[in-house]
Amino acid sequence: MRLMKHALTLFICLLLMSCEAEKAQKEQESDTMSEPEATIPAITKAPFGTMPDGTEIEKFTVEAPDGAKVDIITYGGIVTSLMVPDKDGNLGDVVLGHNSLQPYLDDNPFFGAIIGRYGNRIAKGKFSLDGEAYTLATNNDQNHLHGGEKGFDKVVWQGKEVQTEEAAGVELTYTSPDGEEGYPGTLDVKVTYLFYPDHTLEILYEAETDKRTIVNLTNHSYFNLGSDSTILDHRLMLNASQYLPVDNTLIPTGELKQVEGTPFDFTELQPIGEYINAENEQIARGGGYDHCWVLNSDSYSTVAARVQEPQSGRVMEVYTTEPGIQFYSGNFLDGSITGKDGTPYVYRSGFCLETQHFPDSPNQPGFPSVVLEPGETYRTKTKYTFGTL
Structure with a gap:
């Protein structure tokens, strides 16, 4: 009897130990299974070269879990x-640019840069x-373009990593002193790039001044969504019923003209190259498309532009709080600039969709105001x- 009791006690102990071990294993498996997968893009930072004065330029890489990513440098916020x-x-890489700093320091057409204080022409x-x-610099024939000889595309920004519940990115700051490039007021500028897992690149612009001034910030990325050397087969839609005709120097005449019945009608998707060589006075003046469209809505939930590239199937949609969008069809690219893969950027190999206020607004009372007052914050x-399709 005593032997049977001892055997029963031993059996119960072994059973309890087995249950505890099984419970611990299940808890461990449960903990492993409950660990959330990474959904927010990760940020890394690396050197990207040195300025002539010894200033180190940094590159921030923001990468989504599926490998999609964006690279941004502190020179020009490019x-x-x-x-x-x-x-x-x-x-695939959908923006034109370079793999090293020096080509950006050389003469280049604002690839990917922050533009300011004033985007477009005055x-x-x-x-x-x-x-x-x-009086500002006349760096585009007789007109002022994109902030002058040393606009925001040519300054070194201070960068730091930022993260939200849904995205990650980089916050860039720069203080433009009173009188820089002829503009009044000390302007404190903050531009934040955020990259989301759904492959959205969002740009938030802020600025404050200590003196009444003008501000019109934008980004000058050149896009090519496919592998063709030109963008003429890309299909473009602009949510705009009007555009701004320009004079011979590409300054708006002040008129808001209906796009209907003209080569400027992109209210429905059509190839960029469909009418780009049409016999049209405005097309001739721009050498193609280099005009500002008046958007039908400044609601951030309304598509301002949509681009489709048939071969790759890539689709890009643009949303903005700005009243206008400058569509530029790469008319001044001529093959003299070599890209990241060693291929020259030929005529019309990239397009720009620069969200902004209208060109020459300070001289056009009928255009939306670009004046920033002390105590106010510029936000767009x-x-x-x-x-993909």
């Missing part, structure tokens, strides 16, 4: 690379504010969302 998948899931480099006349935002 988007140097943007890798997104095609219809077969293959990643007639003859002159404007008045509160009765005071201001734009996002580029990438998908």
Whole structure:
């Protein structure tokens, strides 16, 4: 009897030990299974070269879990690379640019850069504010273009990593001193790039001034969503019933013209090359498309532009709070600049969709105001969302 009791006790102990071991294993498996998969893009930072004065330039890489990623450098706040998948899931770079710093320091057409203080043209480099006349650099024939000789595309920004519940990115800051490039007021600028897992690149612009001034910030990325050397087969839709005709120097005439019945009608998707060589005075003046469209809506939930590339199947949608969008068809690219893969950027090998206020607004009372007052904060935002057909 005593032996049977001892055997029963031993059996119960072994059974309890087995149950505890099984419970511990299940808890461990449960803990492993409950660990959430990474959904927010990861941020890394690396050197990207040195300025002539010894300033180190940094590159921030923001990578989504599926490998899609964007590279941004502190020189000019430039988007140097943007890798997104095609219809077969293959990643490809959809922006023009360079793999090293020096080509950006050389003469280049604003690839991927932050543009300011004033994006686009100001007639003859002159404007008045509160009765005071201001003179800016005339760096585009007789006109002022994209902030002058040393606009925001050519300055070194301070960068830091940022993360939200849904995205990750980089916050860039720069203080433009009073009188820089002829503009009044000390302007504190913050531009935040955020990259989302759904392949959306969002750009948030903020600025404050200590003196009444003008501000019109944008980004000058050149896109090519496919592998063809030109963008003429890309299909474009612009949510705009009007555009701004320009004079011989590409300054708006002040008229808001209906696009209907003209080569500027992109209210429905059509190839960029469909009418780009049409016998049209405005086409001739721009050498193709280099005009500002008046958007039908400044709602951030309304598509401002959509682009489809048939071969890759890539689709890009643009959303913005700005009233206008400058569509530029790469008319001044001529093959003299070599890209990241060693291939020359030929005529019309990239297009720009620069969300902004209208060109020459300081001299055009009928255009939306670009004046920023002390105590106010300039805020605008734009996002580029990438998908496939």
